[in-house]
Structure formats: C-alpha cells, structure tokens
Amino acid sequence: MNAPIPNDLEAYWMGFTPNRAFKKNPRMFVAADGMYYTTHEGKQILDGIAGLWCCNAGHKRPRIVKAIQQQVEEMDYCPAFQTGHPKAFELANRLTSILPDKLNHAFFVNSGSESVETALKIAIAYHRCRGEGHRTRLIGREKGYHGVNFGGMSVGGMPANRKMFGSLVAGVDHLRHTHGIPENRFTKGQPEHGAEFAEDLERLCELHDPSTIAAVIVEPIAASAGVIMPPKGYLERLREITTKHGILLIWDEVITGFGRMGTPFATEYFGIQPDIICSAKAIANGVIPMGAVFVQDHVYDAFMQGPENAIELFHGYTYSANPMACAAALAALDTYQEEGLFTRGAELWPYWEEAVHSLRGLPHVKDIRNMGLIGAVELESIPGQVTKRATDAFLKAYEKGLLIRTTGDIIAFSPPLIIEKSQIDFIFETMRDVLKTVE
Numbered sequence: 013m014n015a016p017i018p019n020d021l022e023a024y025w026m027g028f029t030p031n032r033a034f035k036k037n038p039r040m041f042v043a044a045d046g047m048y049y050t051t052h053e054g055k056q057i058l059d060g061i062a063g064l065w066c067c068n069a070g071h072k073r074p075r076i077v078k079a080i081q082q083q084v085e086e087m088d089y090c091p092a093f094q095t096g097h098p099k100a101f102e103l104a105n106r107l108t109s110i111l112p113d114k115l116n117h118a119f120f121v122n123s124g125s126e127s128v129e130t131a132l133k134i135a136i137a138y139h140r141c142r143g144e145g146h147r148t149r150l151i152g153r154e155k156g157y158h159g160v161n162f163g164g165m166s167v168g169g170m171p172a173n174r175k176m177f178g179s180l181v182a183g184v185d186h187l188r189h190t191h192g193i194p195e196n197r198f199t200k201g202q203p204e205h206g207a208e209f210a211e212d213l214e215r216l217c218e219l220h221d222p223s224t225i226a227a228v229i230v231e232p233i234a235a236s237a238g239v240i241m242p243p244k245g246y247l248e249r250l251r252e253i254t255t256k257h258g259i260l261l262i263w264d265e266v267i268t269g270f271g272r273m274g275t276p277f278a279t280e281y282f283g284i285q286p287d288i289i290c291s292a293k294a295i296a297n298g299v300i301p302m303g304a305v306f307v308q309d310h311v312y313d314a315f316m317q318g319p320e321n322a323i324e325l326f327h328g329y330t331y332s333a334n335p336m337a338c339a340a341a342l343a344a345l346d347t348y349q350e351e352g353l354f355t356r357g358a359e360l361w362p363y364w365e366e367a368v369h370s371l372r373g374l375p376h377v378k379d380i381r382n383m384g385l386i387g388a389v390e391l392e393s394i395p396g397q398v399t400k401r402a403t404d405a406f407l408k409a410y411e412k413g414l415l416i417r418t419t420g421d422i423i424a425f426s427p428p429l430i431i432e433k434s435q436i437d438f439i440f441e442t443m444r445d446v447l448k449t450v451e
C-alpha cells in the first residue's frame with residue numbers, strides 16, 4: 013500500500029507514548045481488516061490486543077461500517093440535552109437486556125474515563141438524594157486503573173499516572189492490591205490466595221466510619237496494571253461488605269465488558285451484581301468513542317423524585333448518545349450476537365490457557381496468568397531498568413508481525429474475539445522466539 017507519510021511528526025503530542033523515541037522510529041498503521049493491521053510499509057501485523065482492548069469483533073466489520081455510513085447520511089448529530097433520537101433509547105434497551113436483572117438504566121458517555129467520572133458523581137449524588145449527603149468518600153484500590161480524569165486518577169492506584177498531578181480529589185482511600193502473591197504464580201484462572209485482602213474494606217470502614225463512604229470502585233480484573241486476577245472469594249467479599257454498610261459497589265468493566273470473559277459482562281461470569289457498572293471500549297467495537305454507565309433500578313429511582321419538570325442529574329456531555337456512536341454500537345451488538353462472540357471467549361478459553369502457559373520456563377518468565385481471552389506474562393525486571401525487558405519484547409514482537417501491550421515488565425494479550433486457533437498459535441510461537449532473545 014502506498015500511503016502518504018507525513019514529513020513532520022512534531023505537532024501531534026501523543027498520549028502514553030515516549031514521543032521522542034516514537035518520532036525517531038515511528039510505527040504507523042494505515043489500514044486494518046479482521047485480525048490485522050497494515051503498516052505504512054505494507055506489512056501485516058496481527059492484532060494481539062484488539063486495538064487497545066476495544067475492537068472485540070476485529071477490524072473493518074461490514075455491519076458497523078455500513079451503519080455509520082447510513083447514519084451520517086440520515087442524521088449526523090442530535091443535541092444530547094432536552095432532545096433525543098430513537099437509536100439512543102433502542103441501544104439503552106438492548107444493552108440493559110444483556111445485563112443481569114436490576115441493571116436497567118444506561119447513562120451514555122464518550123470514553124472509559126468519562127464513564128468513571130460519571131459513576132463516581134452518580135454515587136455521591138445518589139446518597140445526597142436519599143438524605144445521606146455525608147457519604148462522600150470514595151474507595152479505590154492500589155494498582156487500579158480508572159482512566160485519566162481527576163476522579164478516576166484519584167481512585168486509581170497507578171503511581172506514574174498520579175504523581176505529576178498534585179493532590180488529586182480529596183476524601184479518597186485505597187484498598188491494597190492483590191498482585192504478586194508468590195503462591196499464586198502460574199495460576200490458570202482465578203488464584204486461590206488473597207481473598208483476605210477484601211477485609212481491607214472493613215479496616216477502612218473502621219477508620220473513616222462507613223457512614224462517610226459513598227462507593228467502592230474496582231475493576232473485576234485489573235487490566236492496565238498488568239492483568240491482576242481476583243482471588244477466589246475476593247469479589248464476593250467486597251460485595252458482602254459494601255451491602256452490609258450501605259456503600260455502592262462500582263465495577264469498572266471498561267475492559268471486561270462485551271465478551272472478554274466469555275460472557276457479555278464479568279458481572280455474569282462472576283455471578284455478582286454491582287450497583288453501578290462502567291463500560292466503554294468495545295461498546296462500539298472501538299470504532300467511535302463511546303461509553304455507558306449502567307445503574308441498578310434503586311440508583312436510578314433515587315433520582316426520579318421531586319417535580320417532574322426539574323432536571324434530576326446535572327451532568328451530561330455534548331456527545332452523550334451521539335447518533336453515530338449509537339449506530340456503531342447497535343451494529344457492534346448485532347455483530348457480537350450474530351457471530352456468538354459473547355461466548356467465544358469461553359469456547360476458546362482452554363486452548364488459549366494452554367497456549368499462554370506454554371511460555372512457562374522461558375528466560376525471565378516470572379509468572380503467567382489467564383482468564384477469558386486475557387493473558388499475561390510477567391518478566392523479571394532488570395534491576396534499575398524496570399520496563400526495559402517488556403519494551404524490548406514489544407519491539408521484537410512488532411518486528412515479527414505481532415502487536416502486544418506492556419505495562420512495567422508485564423506483557424498483556426487480549427486479541428479480538430474472532431481470533432482463530434492458528435492465530436493463537438502464531439501469537440505464542442512468535443512470543444517464544446521473542447522471549448528467547450530478550451536479554
């Protein structure tokens with residue numbers, strides 16, 4: 013493919029990227045189809061991470077492409093406040109129908125970060141609506157990632173994402189994380205050890221008094237900090253403690269939503285119902301920015317009081333339920349359902365698990381973990397040079413035609429759910445070659 017190459021890369025300030033290194037040796041994608049990206053040099057790169065955990069049906073899916081084309085012809089934009097359009101309501105109905113019982117209401121946003129800010133604001137406002145305005149504290153978890161806006165950054169627990177930005181939102185505390193428990197190394201599925209870390213919440217309740225706490229937010233699987241699986245019994249215990257103390261439980265399912273766990277959402281996989289769920293990423297297959305916050309009936313109902321002509325929640329975005337995003341999300345949902353992609357992760361799980369764990373024993377491999385169509389390989393760090401090994405592996409894999417993602421010295425895999433077994437083989441054969449040569 014002969015794609016025009018820009019001759020000056022300076023103006024675009026890229027996020028979460030070493031700009032100077034990238035601009036010396038850029039990796040440019042110019043096309044995408046199915047499981048593959050095409051680089052500006054015409055090389056095919058297998059997408060081992062579904063874009064950024066968002067293109068769950070793969071790339072350039074015909075239904076989605078067509079839906080967007082039709083929508084832009086029909087209606088490009090509709091004001092998000094005081095007017096609506098049918099696809100927004102249809103989408104909310106269809107999305108809530110794939111969620112468990114009581115999660116019957118959707119608030120639309122444009123990203124995972126916005127879904128978290130929205131969920132946190134709803135949680136605090138909910139208590140106020142119920143006459144418990146003293147519940148303002150938010151509890152997150154160390155190593156949590158909830159996007160990059162102030163609320164999400166504050167409840168998040170990734171030091172590099174926090175340290176440059178001042179004192180953040182006040183009144184936030186954190187549970188300890190469950191990463192790195194030695195007995196859990198090389199676990200397939202949920203690890204046995206660490207449920208007792210949920211008791212941290214009781215400790216924080218004692219410290220702050222539960223009547224001051226509005227919500228606890230966790231990712232069921234902490235992805236961005238390096239794929240940390242919840243120990244058996246851990247999530248159940250968090251649900252018990254939050255219920256006992258009248259604290260809202262928010263699950264950030266930005267990554268686990270839309271089939272990643274072999275079920276539509278992780279709430280179904282784990283059999284636990286949070287009060288609020290944050291979603292984004294694969295909601296529109298990563299094609300158009302979108303997200304949604306799902307709330308249980310009791311949360312929504314708490315707001316639907318007072319005079320009927322009064323606004324219940326002073327919150328919303330210009331692009332909430334944008335028609336193009338709704339059209340893309342409806343077509344993504346059709347694609348997921350028609351192609352059985354919500355359960356494909358469950359079907360492929362055993363094959364995937366064996367493939368990921370086949371890397372055990374290679375140089376520097378310290379731990380391997382997997383659930384659904386998620387896998388992670390943790391490497392021993394070079395003293396004083398954390399991230400170097402995984403970054404080398406990323407660059408070497410890319411040279412060999414494979415896109416992976418790294419955080420610290422942990423390599424994550426989360427391919428589109430359309431992946432074939434032969435492509436799973438390609439990922440791990442490539443990684444075997446890569447890991448043999450990483451120093």
Ligand SMILES: Cc1ncc(COP(=O)(O)O)c(C=O)c1O
Nearest residue numbers: 123124125157158159264266267
């Ligand atoms: C769990 C979780 N929450 C929130 C976000 C933020 O999403 P976005 O980058 O769309 O703002 C991410 C992104 O990776 C995520 O993994």
